[in-house]
Amino acid sequence: xxxxxxxxxxxxxxxxxxxxxxxxxxxxxxxxxxxxxxxxxxxxxxxxxxxxxxxxxxxxxxxxxxxxxxxxxxxxxxxxxxxxxxxxxxxxxxxxxxxxxxxxxxxxxxxx
Amino acid sequence: xxxxxxxxxxxxxxxxxxxxxxxxxxxxxxxxxxxxxxxxxxxxxxxxxxxxxxxxxxxxxxxxxxxxxxxxxxxxxxxxxxxxxxxxxxxxxxxxxxxxxxxxxxxxxxxxxxx
Numbered sequence: 001x002x003x004x005x006x007x008x009x010x011x012x013x014x015x016x017x018x019x020x021x022x023x024x025x026x027x028x029x030x031x032x033x034x035x036x037x038x039x040x041x042x043x044x045x046x047x048x049x050x051x052x053x054x055x056x057x058x059x060x061x062x063x064x065x066x067x068x069x070x071x072x073x074x075x076x077x078x079x080x081x082x083x084x085x086x087x088x089x090x091x092x093x094x095x096x097x098x099x100x101x102x103x104x105x106x107x108x109x110x111x112x
Numbered sequence: 113x114x115x116x117x118x119x120x121x122x123x124x125x126x127x128x129x130x131x132x133x134x135x136x137x138x139x140x141x142x143x144x145x146x147x148x149x150x151x152x153x154x155x156x157x158x159x160x161x162x163x164x165x166x167x168x169x170x171x172x173x174x175x176x177x178x179x180x181x182x183x184x185x186x187x188x189x190x191x192x193x194x195x196x197x198x199x200x201x202x203x204x205x206x207x208x209x210x211x212x213x214x215x216x217x218x219x220x221x222x223x224x225x226x227x
Contacts, residue, residue: 041200042221046217098145098168099168
């Protein structure tokens, strides 16, 4: 069974600093990996999807990398802003299986 | 358009009531999902429909009954719920091609309170 871990559970950073969020998974036979953002009481917003054949994906200030061999993905958010305050969830998809294994999330606060 | 819509946004129901949650997408996705999310926890998969057929039921109690009337709509019928069923119910959809599944898009959720 795929286990997904996100550490730390919560972190605070001053505005302008780069954010680095880590996700680790136990089974390297993944199909894809998806990063989501969730604001309190709201749905999940897809940020980036990385296919298993890719090493990274970029969208604006966001960059996500994937290292299957070590079972890790990292989400970088450049020049953080107070509006980046949210919970960030990592989810891993398996081959031929539309179940996503979610981590518990990183709760981020960007301090103005 | 990458939008998944859900109605209602909030729902309060008694344990003897019958209600339904609705989800709609117009992205042409053939896989649709129901998730349950409790506070401070990640979403938990409940049901998956693939090409309008139920493909996954994660041992969900029968008081939750899913329905997929067509490829754009997904319903969750609720009956005789318990207070512990209070949660945020999320709908999602994704493209599915020859058994491969792609990016999941989530709706805003329905906040359900069972009294």
